[in-house]
Amino acid sequence: MSRTLAEIAALVGGTVEGDPERRVEAVAPLASAGPGDLSFLANPRYARAARSSAAGAILAAPGEDLPGRDVIRVDDPYLALAKALPLFTPPPPPPAGIHAAAERGRDVLIGDDPDIGPGVILGDGVRVGHRVRLYAHVVLGAGVELGDDVTLHPHVTAYSGVRLGNRVLVHAGTILGADGFGFARGPGGLVKVPQIGGVIIEDDVEIGANVTVDRGTLGDTVISHGVKIDNLVMVGHNVQVGAGSMLVSQVGISGSTSLGRGVIMGGQSGAVGHVTIGDGARVAAKTAVTKDVPPGMTVAGVPAVDIRRWRRGVAALNRLPGHLKRLAAASRRHGEFKDD
Structure with missing residues (x-):
């Protein structure tokens, strides 16, 4: 048109x-x-x-x-x-209803105008809002709740205890609510810590393909309103991601870390557990956050430091070979040592 x-x-x-x-x-x-x-x-x-x-x-x-x-x-x-x-952009096709090859457990509630594809499995007590699209082989565990206008692409899995708000979009292969990585070390080896929390995905969140968002150990992992998550991101147990934040491909966030509002984490950056990244902070690609980041700061490097300090360090490192050559030449002139 x-x-x-x-x-x-x-x-x-x-x-x-x-x-x-x-x-x-x-x-x-x-x-x-x-x-x-x-x-x-x-x-x-x-x-x-x-x-x-x-x-x-x-x-x-x-x-x-x-x-x-x-x-x-x-x-x-x-x-x-x-x-x-x-x-x-062509509009999406009209809702196709519930495919004959979809499976529903007991006490499942589905809103108006659904589009539920073949091989979809809805566990007992699932709640699905209006105008929801579930593509082939989506699996929703017992008690999962979806708001209105949610779209889940093929092979998305949501374990029990997961709740999605309105207008959430999740791309293929993403896993919501798998166990967090929690183990205690006992005399006989590692002992699994049961993960009994859930996952809350608030309104207007988009999650890319093959993302994992782990359930909380106690309490919930929360992805707040308007967050955008790229492909291949890992969000650990009890992480809190503030509204309007962006996580770029291959970001990894360890358990119980908190991101404020409007945080951006660049590709392949990561954060250890139990740190806070303040509102509006920026984390450059491949950066390792090992301590709290103040609001509004941009950090880079391993470990993360203020990006201005990181840039000065990189510039100094790039000048180092020239300095070493000049030092060696001066030393030879004074007979202090010989090159190997």
């Missing part, structure tokens, strides 16, 4: 430079876009590609020099893209 630039600008809160009645039919990257496509420039490093792109129109910030082009000017092109894409 084609849209005019004026329609798109009204939706994303932008202004049109050029022909507001120009129509575009799809959204495409700068390199492959054609005259019927809308594209976007969210990073200045792609400005040259934007100027040479064949795109019919481009979402761009004020000040980006795109002469002779139809442009929709917006403060945040990436946010505008997120708002514009649904205009060109």
Whole structure:
């Protein structure tokens, strides 16, 4: 379905430079876009590609020099893209009801307009809200609760004691509510500590593929409102993830660690157990958090330190080989030692 630039600008809160009645039919990257496509420039490093792109129109910030082009000017092109894409995305198919190959236990309650695929298993006492989509081979343990407009992709498993809020999206292969990693060391070896807590996933959370969120030992592991979790993330028992936080791929968070609101953890970063990462803190990729991080601080390195200190350390380390060569040369001049 084609849209005019004026329609798109009204939706994303932008202004049109050029022909507001120009129509575009799809959204495409700068390199492959054609005259019927809308594209976007969210990073200045792609400005040259934007100027040479064949795109019919481009979402761009004020000040980006795109002469002779139809442009929709917006403060945040990436946010505008997120708002514009649904205009060109086919709507999901209507609910298909409950597949004959789905299995239900006793006392299961299912809301209006369900779409429950083949091989889905709903344990005793499961509660499913309205307009829920459960794709093939989703498994919900006894007593699991799902809010309205929840989507679980194939092979998602939620153990008993898991509760999901409204508009939660979970991608394929994710496990919610497996036992936390808790063992006490006894005279005869390791003794398992029973994990009797649960998992709470609040409203508007999105969880990627093959994520694990462990149940609490006592009490619940909590993923708060609006959190976004990338693929292959591990969240340990009794972790608390604050509202609006983002966990990028391969993050690992050990048990009983608390993240404040709006925390971002970069790819392959991790945190030991029982630490607090304050509101708005940033953890760079591959960083190991071993102690509390104050609100608003950005940390990097192993162990984590203020990123400014880490950068100075890296710069000093990179200068070290040159210093060693100069030291060796000076020492040879004074006859103090010889190179091997």
